[in-house]
Amino acid sequence: MKRPDPNSVKRIACIGAGTIGGGMIAQFLASGYDVTAQDPGPNARDSLERLLDQAWPVLEQIGLKEGASRDRLRFTSDIEEAVSAAEFVQESVPEDLELKVSIYEKLDELVPPEIVIGSSTSGFPMTEIQKRCKFPARTVVAHPVNPPYLIPLIEIVGGEKTDPAVLDWAAAFYKVVGKRVLRMEKEIYGFMINRLQIALFREALQMIAAGQATVAQIDDCLTHALGLRWACMGPFATFHLAAGDRGLGSFMDLHGSVEWRAPYVTETPLPDWTPELRERILQQAEEIIEGRTIPQMIEERNETVIGLLKLRETSRINAAKGE
Template sequence: MSSPKRTSPESVRRVACVGAGVIGGGWVAHFLGRGYDVTAWDPAPDAEARLRRLVAAAWPALEQLGLAPGASPDRLTVTGTLEEAVADAEFVQESAPEKLELKRELLAKLDAATPAGVVIASSTSGYPMTDMQTAAAAPGRLVVGHPFNPPYLIPLVEVAGGERTDPDAVGWLSRFYECAGKSVITMDREVPGFIANRLQEALWREALHMVANGEATVADIDRSITEGPGLRWAVMGPMLTFALAGGEGGMAHMLDHFGPSLKSPWTRLEAPELDKELYDAVVSGCDDAADGRTVADLVGERDRGVIAVLRATGRLPRDGDA
């Protein structure tokens, strides 16, 4: 069957963002910074005010990243209905809360309201598209486009289709994200939690175990990454980092030398019980780490830090470079 006629990824000018929370709002900011016209909808009564505050807070970082010609917050339109938001869209990004039935119902509504052929992407961080596309009349255009928080700052997006997704829709979405300035992993199969979240989850579970057992504080855990392996991971991933641990022998020598330690009981990847004691310890530890800084303060600090790393590693031009 031939693919539905759709705007080429390079020619898209109007995108719709459905769901305008932290992730959806981050997508809105990203697309605005890349020069797109954006229509947005969210059912919350104060959604527009919150969204415009988020875009305003993100704009200094977007300016440092480099705005596309014509980029402006004025190109955002917040609509009163879902149908209005997607009526003229050439691409749709859905970012509703992580509730499977909600995702199924919303994607079916988006499929019914969005012009034929337009690709609809879900920002889900864990659900496979196969499970989310069951109620849609045209499931072939539904694809996962999983970003990382905040989407306007972190380049990575993971793309994966479901069992009923058309392969050309997957290819279209990957190319569109590349045109929109993202770093894309196109997955050839569905993996629960995708790739990066699976790795993050392993680290998160071990961190919770350490707090629960009194082995490390929240501050210790964060510092162990920011002052340790996180510095290496900003340049290359864990696999190449471990390969370098093998010296001239590379990964083979590393595995020969350190492989036996895999049988040592260092980690406990089963999640600990998130009881009130552990919950309170993690929350209070983060409050202590914030040390009076507001969320806005921390967002600005994070954004400046990530941009500095991107510049330092050659992913962005340094100040003064041509």
């Protein structure tokens, strides 16, 4: 059984053409693929065209790849027609587990076993989705971030019966598409993006419910503070800079037993703070520090934040002018 070369795929089937499915369709078209979209909804085709009308100017600004064209899109309500001759299948049907299981059972019959099938599910583990498949080894979660044609990251992770070689194939394929691939080693509900996103949202809901904050205040905390920092570096790199010239290890020693276990953390219990965990964090942090000095990282952060502030102000001025 030989799979198509991930660098040479030409024909893609997209099952489901809603917000996420349509966004993936836009990305695939902009990357120069022939795409057959399938959705049984009565207004699905019109909705997809409206989404493409919105997405295509954005994709033109980002830069279309050779051969990119909306003319390479075909639409059908028939799933068998959609997957005929497809070299990859992207499933993006609504977040209903039984619906996904039944769709995968059908795709399993229609699609040759060497063809990889990826799911845009935002939370269900592939182990549950692939449970009625005869060929579960070729199934993988490929969870994009909305809107998929604009946000580059995609999370990929297999189920219990997924072949590791399929994860290698999917990682290579999505890199060709233009995605930044986050390959997860362990399967968890919600994957990484939504686990982090929901943890923050849960804290926001707690504060609003208690009358401690408003929606506007929460948004300000993100758009004018944390979001600006996180646009250029994540929490560990941020904390690396928070201890002056002493770095992440010093920050964790000073704050690990206090801030990260504070009484205002409302839900998820924190892991035991052990020397082994501290050392693991420091070793893994070297991957994001990449040999840069703290002054170098501060300069990069400052330039990025200044650029974002200027860009946001320009966007607001243009919006006020109606441009």
